[in-house]
Amino acid sequence: MFSGKTTWLLNYEKTLPKGTYELFKPTIDTRYSVHEYVSHDGHRLPAHNLSVKDPIFKLNPNIQTILIDELNFFDPKVITPVLKEQLKLGKTIIVAGLLYDFAKNPFGATLSLSQKADKFIQLFARCDRCGKRASESYRKTTSQEQFLLGAQDVYGASCKRCWAILSRTSEK
Numbered sequence: 001m002f003s004g005k006t007t008w009l010l011n012y013e014k015t016l017p018k019g020t021y022e023l024f025k026p027t028i029d030t031r032y033s034v035h036e037y038v039s040h041d042g043h044r045l046p047a048h049n050l051s052v053k054d055p056i057f058k059l060n061p062n063i064q065t066i067l068i069d070e071l072n073f074f075d076p077k078v079i080t081p082v083l084k085e086q087l088k089l090g091k092t093i094i095v096a097g098l099l100y101d102f103a104k105n106p107f108g109a110t111l112s113l114s115q116k117a118d119k120f121i122q123l124f125a126r127c128d129r130c131g132k133r134a135s136e137s138y139r140k141t142t143s144q145e146q147f148l149l150g151a152q153d154v155y156g157a158s159c160k161r162c163w164a165i166l167s168r169t170s171e172k
């Protein structure tokens, strides 16, 4: 959370020639807009929806690069074969996602695909409690549902040391 992964993805997108890439996000994500992509820092660009249950790419032949954010919302069993098919067609695939959920369980397809990727970049946020490098995310509400969506009102970032304290506080 707040590690700048979406900003990283959008900055990468700026380096690609127009008309050669498409950005996708899971259809479960309707926080801000269905047809437009908005990162936490307010950067906007069009995004195509990709069904988490049945992801299908309908790409015109000029598309060389597929960008996907919130990879954590896809089941690895569902998304992995679909991405493999696109790799066989010669497409470059750039994805961003959370590795772990608030309970430190692997979150969707991110962890398993990070191990298969040619290149893997891990980004870190700052801990809400002590300001050190954060590797964890904790939930500020008491809901235990893994797919709860939200921005700063729902999630926070913490280091390993503060995670237990912040998680305990959030359960009160």
Ligand SMILES: [Zn+2]
Pocket: 127, 128, 129, 130, 131, 132, 158, 159, 160, 161, 162, 163
């Ligand atoms: Zn800390």
